[in-house]
Amino acid sequence: MIHNAVTDAIIARQTIRDYKREQITDEMLETLKEAAKRAPSGRNMQPCHVRFVQNAEMLHGMHLDFKNLVGWDTPAYTRADTNPFYHNAPTFVLIYAENDSAMDAGIMAENICIAAEGMGLGTCIVGSAGALFNDEEKKKWNEQLHIPRHFRYQIGICVGYPDEQPPRKPRFDDRIEVIR
């Protein structure tokens, strides 16, 4: 295959669930914001609201509410027994959109992940937190995040310096076919 900075970042990206405490630099943050902003969207409607949360106290509060909602012993989410949903990442990105724009949010999420990878950062995409942010009673968080009403959490992304090197996850070999 062809190697360049972009293809190498795409191939090298893998989910990281342990992060160093050190915050990412403001330059990195600006780069990730730009990567989010430049994501394509259907008819360029730009339907997503994105929040980069770097407030550790706020993230911990979200973690407590999340666990109180889904249960402290719920094994449904990866490493939920040891990690908060944001895996102790110093930066957690939340992408919101209206109901029919999940695709746009997903595309933006991958833009952020690849840009982060290119800067030596680790990421973990987090779908499970929707249980908290889309819960009617817990929408207080959405107010604090200045999310317009009717917007729903679509996906989140943990971002930080990686503090683990997990084995690469396998992929199916028979799902991609070239028809000529």
Ligand SMILES: Cc1cc2nc3c(=O)[nH]c(=O)nc-3n(C[C@H](O)[C@H](O)[C@H](O)COP(=O)(O)O)c2cc1C
């Ligand atoms: C839509 C989506 C939702 C995900 N939600 C979670 C999640 O809630 N918690 C988590 O720890 N990982 C989550 N992941 C990460 C996946 O588990 C991970 O991407 C997958 O196991 C493949 O591993 P890799 O990214 O290292 O290749 C999610 C990934 C995607 C694409």
